Amino acid sequence: MFKSIRHGLFAALAGFTILLCVCYTGLVLVISYVTEDMLIDRLLEREAAAMSAHFRLRGELPPPGDEMMRVYRGAAALPPAVRERVAAGQPRAEISTATGQHYHLRTLDLPAPSGPLRVYLLADVRPLLVVSQLFRDVGGVLAAVALGLIALALLLAYLLSRRLVLPLQVLANEVRALSPQGPVELSARHRRDEIGYLAQKLGATITELHAALNREHAFTRDISHELRTPLTVMNNIVGPARAAALDANDMVQLRAGLGEIGGAIDVLFALARAEHIAQEAFDLRGCVEDGLLRLLDNGAWADDRLALRLPERLEVWGNRQLSALLVNNCLDNALFHGGAGTRLSLSFADGVLSLSNTVDPARAGMTQGFRHGQHLLRRIAGAMRWEIGFHAGAAAYRVDIAPRRAR
Structure with a gap:
């Protein structure tokens, strides 16, 4: 089944456009969440360093400088979801609960005279989760904008594919409309690109093919036309109905007929090779x-x-x-x-x-x-x-x- 090259090119451009949109959207989401997690982790790291320095100087645990953070001296006081992670041996963890809390846990081992003191720095970072909140607030607008951009990209892909393939379609239609006896006039032959070169070579090839076919038809027609008369004369002379011997005039006509046949054959073959x-x-x-x-x-x-x-x-x-x-x-x-x-x-x-x-x-x-x-x-x-x-x-x-x- 015939399939236009424009449809294939549009499908390729459209697929490439949608793939780029999906990849960049996924990349933006990954970068947003990773940046958010790195920010929270940097805050916990600074708070942990400040608490460790204060403990080494004064021997006591200071209260966290951020109200989102709390210090636990034992695992039993931790929320149940966090306690399960600690029991599983995870010194750091990110925990989301069904009630909406989102915890970041960091375990600290502080040096003490009686031995290392293990404490747990826990932060409920719900106020810092701006990415999720942003998507909840303006997700519909972002989706509408993304769909609009995809539609615009598809429209541009359609117009681009149509513009790029139009010269080839015109060339194909002109070649399809050519008649064996008509002139070969391809409009793209004046272009200064690959399509123009293709049109020139294609036009020259079709012209040579038409000329070869015309010479073949003319050769066949001329063979029938030019040899019929001398052959008829010879058949009349040497036909089985003639009982008398051939006289001198008959021999002359026979030789002339043979000469005409030989000459006609020479000319016809020369005309068949005339282009070369x-x-x-x-x-x-x-x-x-x-x-x-x-x-x-x-x-x-x-x-x-x-x-x-x-x-x-x-x-x-x-x-x-x-x-x-x-x-x-x-x-x-x-x-x-x-x-x-x-x-x-x-x-x-x-x-x-x-x-x-x-x-x-x-x-x-x-x-x-x-x-x-x-x-x-x-x-x-x-x-x-x-x-x-x-x-x-x-x-x-x-x-x-x-x-x-x-x-």
Whole structure:
């Protein structure tokens, strides 16, 4: 069952407050009674010292200087409750009786010619018991004040626990209200304490988790979307219903379909790892030339059908691997959908890289298949925050790529 941290903190503060109140109350009572007993004992000690000095000088017992005290020459004359303590062998004692008397006893052995003289100094100290009398007189007021202070302490503990835990509760509510597709905005991230650090790290972690989940969903969706068309073409060619042998055109389409599948897989895995691939400034012309050289080396294109109008260096900001995949996919699609005699033109103007290929009217139907790769190319461009546009015509097909320029 969910339990708020504020309740636990309030219980801890309240318990600590009540414990302090009880401990200090008990300590005050102990100190009060001990002080009272020490005062009475000091009075008896002074009286006993005075009587002993007087007896040594004059050989007789003087009357006590305090009317609360009396001297007894024998134990038989003591009150019954006191006599029982003496009979038990206690030279000093504090005795309370049921009739209200409160005695303090001190036994004295005075030196005499015939031997030590034992006398008993007994004091009825009821008038000096101010602590008990104080609690009887103003005990109700003291209890009311103590309860009021405890209530005030509990209120302060409640307010303090609420104030201390409120930022954590706000953070917990914001995290609980987050949606997988929504932005991660935690209000505590600007605090300059541990809660602010926690909010920053938690927000960054949740953002990374959402990005990872989105990439996983996109990867699953793209696998289904991008591979369906080439697999359908291949199944139609090599299906069991076809009895005729595969001709050259079929083999070309099969190889192209396999190439598309391999390229799509490379791109999808690159996009899945896009967050972990650093972006940097690089020369986009180098990626274009590498893609063209790859086609020339494979014999898929002749350089006499190529028109290249690019600056000597084309510094852009992005990811070199994704950029190469983007350019290579555009070139492969231009070759496949444009036909063997297609002419390719690459130019750069006003911050836009344009790749245009001619289209054989006899292959116009095949250019529509290029649509299944547009989503993937948009994904590649979006991962680098580039813009890409597709323009299909009756005699030509053009792709416009607007990269981010390097600062």
